[in-house]
Amino acid sequence: MAADLQKWRRSLPIFPARGKLLKEIKARPSCVVVGETGSGKTTQIPQYLLESGVGTSGVVAVTQPRRVAAVSVAKRVAEERGCQLGSEVGYAVRFDECYSSETRLKYMTDGMLLREAMSDPTLSRYSTVILDEAHERTVHTDLLFGVVKAAQGKRRGDLRVVVMSATLAAEEFSLYFNQAKVLYVQGRQFPVEVLYAAEPQQDYLHSAVVSILQLHCSMGPGDILVFLTGREEIESVQGVLRECQSMFPSNWQGIHVQPLYAALPSHHQQQVFKPAPQGCRKVILSTNIAETSVTIPGVRCVVDPGLVKARGYSPVVGLDILSVQPISQAQARQRAGRAGREAPGSCYRLYTEHTFSQLRENSEPEILRCTLTSVVLELLAMGMSDLLTFDFMTAPSEEGLVSALEQLCLLGAVEGREGKEGVRLTALGGKMATFPLEPGLSRAILQSSVSVCVSDYVCSCDCCCRREAAAKKWCVWQLCSLWTLSSSLLPPSETRWLLPTRRFHSPHGDHLTLLAVYHAYTAASGKKAWCRENFIHQRNLRAALDVQPQLVELSSRVGVALVSNSDSRTVRRALLDGLHCQTAEHVGGGRYRTLSSRQEVFIHPSSCLFHVRPHPPCVMYSQLVHTSKCYMRNVSVIEADWLAS
Incomplete structure (x- = not known):
């Protein structure tokens, strides 16, 4: 060996x-x-x-x-x-x-x-x-x-x-x-034939599925790598291919679909490197993780819709928004190159050659297009009080730095230096910088030690009424550990309401729903079977739980006492202390407006509050995602009078 x-x-x-x-x-x-x-x-x-x-x-x-x-x-x-x-x-x-x-x-x-x-x-x-x-x-x-x-x-x-x-x-x-x-x-690159769509594609997911099936029926030996923007697209295309394959004639070669995205458990990620079963062609559905981070053997053909999901700062809402954006020409070349690592290959771009010519040459550095709150907190923790003198390779805008300082000031993390230029961390800001979390989450953990923490209230599967989980008391820091992997713990939004996980939904929102899922998991005798029955990713859930001891150690290091209580309101109020700039009020018809910028937003279909009627009048959220609309993810109900305090 x-x-x-x-x-x-x-x-x-x-x-x-x-x-x-x-x-x-x-x-x-x-x-x-x-x-x-x-x-x-x-x-x-x-x-x-x-x-x-x-x-x-x-x-x-x-x-x-x-x-x-x-x-x-x-x-x-x-x-x-x-x-x-x-x-x-x-x-x-x-x-x-x-x-x-x-x-x-x-x-x-x-x-x-x-x-x-x-x-x-x-x-x-x-x-x-x-x-x-x-x-x-x-x-x-x-x-x-x-x-x-x-x-x-x-x-x-x-x-x-x-x-x-x-x-x-x-x-x-x-x-x-x-x-x-x-x-x-020197690399090892074989020729790759690049083919373009004759005209713009209105539905790139449909075009991707059609391309996969056509290539599967016409190309010789080799696997197909398809670039998609995220987990939900990958699972949607995977489902369509599964349905199509069920209609294949018995003498046709099968399709062995392998997803690849960052939140996928590592043992599942490793499957993409293994050959397909005998009599099958492997089709890898991947995010941009397959552009440069990994080399997948056996790929002879790439299908590229030319899109990527990326963070971008929105001055309208004052937050990062995840949205689907065109890739750069450099990214397109990287994707095409995946088909020529071991033999000549081909790349099918689901956009026109004219569209390719209009793409930017290289991707814009992330520091120019996302919020700088965490960056500024880290720099201040390193002793950089004058941010404008830091030697950035590509300097962010002065407005972006000022906006980040304003956010940190609202969180109580920074203050002016008396008689001097620049700013400095407060004692609270120094503690916040200790946690490897977004500043808002760090503030919520610290605030929870000042007030108290919570046990959960879960939604009963038979009568949908609240019941306290006996002797199960939870702190905000434990919720934050689950939050780090929340998007990869639960099933995709299009099926979630049809699955057993619906019984865990809390009337208070997604954060307490995560706690309900965890309580049910810890109470289950056969945890692996329970996760399989409830479509929960056990490895990711266990990874989130592994975070908890480290948060306990960090909390102890900064002198935070982790106490608990049985009031579900308290955890939401503590979270609001870190997310008070990420709140919205209902204005009718499922529409919300953010309180900070009056931007129109909607509850994401993956939220347990998506089908709740009447709509909660006031909510907080952890993330905005822009697809056909601007959606709030990780949403919980708050009371309007909490904002006044």
């Missing part, structure tokens, strides 16, 4: 460049490595550095935008090195860590390294920081650029920085890191 792994390592496109890469990286403080997905840069360059002795003077950190990549790559590299995960090779993602004092190579999300920088601004335990998937330009990636560059300056060349990107747009990274040398790694 070990010999096979070493043989596989030597077969990667990056291996012939090993000597040159090591020479160039070790000769200078910073460099940029450009290599296509599948070249081996993520797994091999960190190992090359370890093998050359770099890890002896400090840990080698490799950052990833996505937790699934950080964990899966760490597992793979540990396997290649023949060590137990958590010893020489480890990982750290939010609420999940696996490393020790022996760890010399640590894969981690951008956010985790940022949190370390709050207490250790020079990143003193690291000899090398590798910023992988830099082309994605997430908020945390951009913020980390500035933090690492500042640490490098303070350590006077004692910290080596390697920026790795899967796209050719490396000049910006090079300029930012003081004219860092750009190194190119």
Whole structure:
């Protein structure tokens, strides 16, 4: 097995460049490595550095935008090195860590390294920081650029920085890191034929299904990769394909559908890398996670509707809104390239060539299009009182920074510095920064310790009346742990009202519904069977519960006493303390208007309040999603007089 792994390592496109890469990286403080997905840069360059002795003077950190990549790559590299995960090779993602004092190579999300920088601004335990998937330009990636560059300056060349990107747009990274040398790694790319739609498609999901079926009937051996915008689209298309396959003649090749999205349990994600069953063609329905983060073997054809779900800041509502947006030309090329990793392939773009020509060349950095509340809180926690002097690679607007400060001021997290320019964290703000959560959630946890916490009231399945769960008392922090994975715990919205989970719906809204689901789960004798019967993702539920001990430890660290009570109003009032800018009132016909900006919004179909009549007069929500309308997600009922206090 070990010999096979070493043989596989030597077969990667990056291996012939090993000597040159090591020479160039070790000769200078910073460099940029450009290599296509599948070249081996993520797994091999960190190992090359370890093998050359770099890890002896400090840990080698490799950052990833996505937790699934950080964990899966760490597992793979540990396997290649023949060590137990958590010893020489480890990982750290939010609420999940696996490393020790022996760890010399640590894969981690951008956010985790940022949190370390709050207490250790020079990143003193690291000899090398590798910023992988830099082309994605997430908020945390951009913020980390500035933090690492500042640490490098303070350590006077004692910290080596390697920026790795899967796209050719490396000049910006090079300029930012003081004219860092750009190194190119040859990928393994076969020709890909790109075909466009003759005319714009009105229903891209219908077009995707038709394309899949046509390709399945006409193409030779190979699998099909389809890019969709999210879990609900994936499960919708999966259901349609299942119905279509039931009508196939008995002598036809079958379709083996594999979904892939970030919230999918890891053991399900790993299924996409396995061959389809005998007599079947694999069809992978994926979000943009398959663009660059993973390489899926066997793919010969890509179906690309040209869309992605992304966060964008809305000045109208003063919040981030998730919406479906056109991809960039660079993303389109990345998607097409998935079909040519092992053999010649084809890419069917469900948009016209003219539409492609109108797409922006590269994606806009996330820091320019999302709220900066968390970013500002993290910077202030690092001691950056004058935000305008921070060395951003791409500076956000001054208006965006001011808006973030206003939000933090309303939460009680910041205050002006008497007689000086800039702002500083309050004692409350310092405690909020300790939690790896959105500032509003952190404030809610802290507020719950000032008031009290709650037990749940659940909706009885036979009479829909309230009943207190005996001896089950819950705090806001426990609800927040469930909230971190709420979108991936429950079944999709189009089926939820037809399934057994309806009996868990609380008349107070989605937050207490999550608690009701948890109580039923903990009371069940056969938990796996219970989850299967109720269409609940057990692994994701358990992952959310694993968060709780860490929130307890963090709460103890900042002196928060976690007490409980039996009043369902109290938990909603504590949540409102963190979400008071995210409230709306009913104005008739299912329409709501946000109280902060008077934006028209609607309750999302996935909410347990969607079918409640009469409509709740006043609600709070955690997220806005824009599809055909602007929808509120994670919605709970509040009372109007709570807002006055």
